[in-house]
Amino acid sequence: MFTSDQCYQAVTSRDRRFDGMFFTAVRTTGIFCRPSCPARTPRRENVDFFVTAAAAADAGFRACRRCRPDASPNSPQWDTRGDLVARAMRLIRDGAVDRGGVDALSDELGYSTRQLGRLIHAELGAGPLALARTERVRTARTLIEATSMPMSDIAFAAGFSSIRQFNDTFRAMYSISPRQLRKAGAEHSVADELVLRLAYRPPFDFAHLLEYLAVRAVTGIEDVSDDAYTRSMRLAHGPAVITVRQGAGDFVDCRLRLADTRDLGSAVARVRRLLDLDADPEAIAETLRSAGLCSLVDEYQGIRSPGSSDSVELALRTVLGQQISLAAARTHLERLVAQTGEPLPKEMVLGRVDRVFPTADAIAAVPASDWALPASRIRTIHALSVALADGSVDLGAGSDREEASRNLLALPGIGPWSNGYIRMRALGDPDVFMDSDLGVKKALAELDETSETSADWKEIAMNCSPWRSYLTHLLWAHHARSTTN
Numbered sequence: 359m360f361t362s363d364q365c366y367q368a369v370t371s372r373d374r375r376f377d378g379m380f381f382t383a384v385r386t387t388g389i390f391c392r393p394s395c396p397a398r399t400p401r402r403e404n405v406d407f408f409v410t411a412a413a414a415a416d417a418g419f420r421a422c423r424r425c426r427p428d429a430s431p432n433s434p435q436w437d438t439r440g441d442l443v444a445r446a447m448r449l450i451r452d453g454a455v456d457r458g459g460v461d462a463l464s465d466e467l468g469y470s471t472r473q474l475g476r477l478i479h480a481e482l483g484a485g486p487l488a489l490a491r492t493e494r495v496r497t498a499r500t501l502i503e504a505t506s507m508p509m510s511d512i513a514f515a516a517g518f519s520s521i522r523q524f525n526d527t528f529r530a531m532y533s534i535s536p537r538q539l540r541k542a543g544a545e546h547s548v549a550d551e552l553v554l555r556l557a558y559r560p561p562f563d564f565a566h567l568l569e570y571l572a573v574r575a576v577t578g579i580e581d582v583s584d585d586a587y588t589r590s591m592r593l594a595h596g597p598a599v600i601t602v603r604q605g606a607g608d609f610v611d612c613r614l615r616l617a618d619t620r621d622l623g624s625a626v627a628r629v630r631r632l633l634d635l636d637a638d639p640e641a642i643a644e645t646l647r648s649a650g651l652c653s654l655v656d657e658y659q660g661i662r663s664p665g666s667s668d669s670v671e672l673a674l675r676t677v678l679g680q681q682i683s684l685a686a687a688r689t690h691l692e693r694l695v696a697q698t699g700e701p702l703p704k705e706m707v708l709g710r711v712d713r714v715f716p717t718a719d720a721i722a723a724v725p726a727s728d729w730a731l732p733a734s735r736i737r738t739i740h741a742l743s744v745a746l747a748d749g750s751v752d753l754g755a756g757s758d759r760e761e762a763s764r765n766l767l768a769l770p771g772i773g774p775w776s777n778g779y780i781r782m783r784a785l786g787d788p789d790v791f792m793d794s795d796l797g798v799k800k801a802l803a804e805l806d807e808t809s810e811t812s813a814d815w816k817e818i819a820m821n822c823s824p825w826r827s828y829l830t831h832l833l834w835a836h837h838a839r840s841t842t843n
Contacts, residue, residue: 738771
């Protein structure tokens with residue numbers, strides 16, 4: 359966390375890089391803002407700083423209507439860190455409290471409700487319920503501004519237990535009623551689709567991210583066309599289909615088709631993880647440049663380390679991709695999706711995206727004779743899908759990365775490469791260097807050929823910590839461009 363002086367300096371310079379990393383509360387106005395708020399800079403003695411919007415709201419401050427602190431990017435630390443509080447934040451953003459309450463959150467993390475609440479409050483200034491309530495308000499505000507849904511439907515879709523709680527929370531957060539947020543005559547999304555703008559910290563190499571996803575796109579569940587990425591997702595209350603493309607300013611445009619609007623918050627959280635929208639690219643670039651990679655960083659400014667919207671899918675993709683080409687792996691995956699994937703409701707089908715990836719249970723039930731793969735690979739797929747289905751391997755939003763790695767490596771056929779790729783994409787670990795990957799090895803050799811001296815890549819990689827996943831993606835990008843040129 360930053361010092362108070364660092365926070366105030368960011369506020370004074372209206373530095374957008376810090377939006378979502380902390381919030382500025384002004385005691386004289388009772389309002390909290392994002393650091394880049396265009397309003398007059400408050401006097402230093404009149405401000406307090408909070409790690410989360412929930413903590414500012416709990417302290418009695420209202421959200422600024424001008425800078426919309428609830429619409430800022432999330433802090434990158436909740437996706438990059440692997441400790442208990444970060445795991446809890448990821449689960450809360452994924453809707454765990456709304457689905458099962460704080461007790462379910464505590465059980466999933468293996469702590470008592472009281473102990474978990476104390477640890478979270480000590481670091482974030484607010485407990486799990488307050489954090490979940492802030493996420494509900496964010497979801498509800500999105501529905502209010504983007505749809506013409508009745509307020510009562512919005513309240514329950516966002517996770518509120520009553521209309522009264524919905525109204526009271528909005529008045530406490532914004533000092534106005536939910537109905538006052540809906541502008542008369544405003545254009546709203548059509549009934550079967552939500553149109554959202556998802557903020558990120560620039561720079562963002564969206565074109566390269568699309569290229570990365572395009573060569574791995576599996577027909578039936580994914581499509582990359584017209585400068586956009588479309589895919590299906592399996593959520594708690596039903597499927598969803600999302601389409602994302604580069605938007606104006608520092609936003610990604612996201613179109614969402616949801617079987618159940620209760621899944622909106624979870625869907626947005628998964629899209630943000632998939633596209634790595636909460637990354638701090640300037641901090642990453644600074645570390646990689648200091649390790650001696652200036653030219654590589656400048657060549658791919660704003661490169662992201664994409665995550666995954668479905669950990670089961672990512673794990674199976676990884677195993678199927680062992681020691682074969684991307685095209686061959688895609689062929690096996692497309693056959694699996696066509697045979698075992700669940701069809702989307704007719705009204706949700708979008709172009710070539712007409713299914714959702716099969717569950718771990720469904721994959722475990724596929725007969726060995728249906729796989730056109732070596733017997734050892736089939737055993738690995740079966741063991742992995744069974745472990746994911748019974749929970750002995752947990753790759754969910756709140757999973758412990760170290761424990762997940764140990765359990766993965768205990769399975770037959772899962773080695774360091776597979777474990778590293780799953781950690782990087784399914785578990786969102788920002789510090790994975792895939793030094794055994796063939797593409798990485800070729801990129802390092804290519805860079806050594808163009809340099810007068812041979813670099814000590816082991817030392818360089820160590821100096822890139824804690825952002826070695828981004829080094830891996832930079833090397834993949836460099837090799838891909840060298841191959842096509």
